[in-house]
Amino acid sequence: MNTSAKNYPLLLLALLVTACGAATEITEGNPPTQGITAQVSGNNLTGDQGTVYGGGAVTITLTGPVEQGTPVTWSVSQGAIVGQGLSATLPYNDINRQVLTGQPITVTATVTTPSGAVPITVPLRVDDQAPQANGGVTATVPGRPAFFVGENAELPGTATFQASFTDAGVGLNPVKLSAYLRGLPVLGDVRAAGELPEARGYTLRVDVISDRLGNRVDVPPGTVAGPFNVDLTAPVVTGSAPQGARIQGSTVLTFTGTDPLRADRTPGSGGVTLTSDQGGTGSGNTLTLTGAQLRAGGASGPVTITVTATDAAGNATTFIQTVTLE
Secondary structure, rough: OOOOHHHHOOOOEEEEEEEEEEEEEEEEEEOOOOEEEEEOOEEEEEOOOEEOOOOOOOEEEEEEEOOOOOOOEEEEOOOOEEEEOOOOOOOOOOOHHHHHHOOOOOEEEEEOOOEEEEEEEEOOOOOOOOOOOOOOOEEEEEOOOEOOOOOOEEEEOEEEEEEOOOOOOEEEEEOEEEEEEEEEEEOOOOOOOHOOOOOEEEEEEOOOOEEEEOEEEOOOOOOOEEEEEEEOOEEEEEOOOOOOOOOOOOOEEHHHHHOOOOOOOOOOOOOEEEEEEEOEEEEEOOEEHHHHHHHHHHOEEEEEEEEEOOOOOOOOOOOOEEEEOO
């Protein structure tokens, strides 16, 4: 009679689960699977949330004192898993791309031993979900809130571009924008309007949006922003009176702002507005100021008038007029 089974001690066995390059000791019920480890392999990143796998299939393999042919049943807390003996795979398929991103999941390998079924659990974080391609492109100009680059937006050279696409997982790779002028490529990886020649009719395109694990959205060729215009030249201001002119209370000074043609010979952004440190009345692209208004503001004798002209793109210039109020 074989009595060895009766003498077999009951042990709490240490199961080493190797994931993310580190071994974690866990205890599982009744023997004998001591020393079996679970090795996780696949594309991964390590950051604030620990190691996150994704962007492709993730494979879990049992190693150690377990023989080929040992019955193993694989399961996962959510999503799909394909088990094959001592190895199983979380496939990179449509189901998993939708449901695995977010909270940690648990893969369980239930090993059938002579003493019963013993579960080995492997906690994982997976990001298989592609970024959201429902954003757009915003521009930021110093001193102004960020705004979406809409149709016929007028941008100065100081405008910088930001792609506003989002990712719920490990974060986006930098999105490279390509600039086209009336359908023809001008510059790839454009980041600011000042990198482009002054012209009308630009659009921005992007070929791919991907996260840092390689999950990607293939964007059909087309526009993601625009058409927009680039105006790098400030308006020109002219005054109706010569410098140092002597004026009376009844004298009307007129200042006119004009926006030069762009480098491609199309009209500038226009919409020129004028303001003066001495007041005055603005109308369209002109500003009028009378000697009486200067006197009412406390001026007498030599007077310096500073006029600022700003076009629709935000380019500004100043014009200094000197007069003597008699």
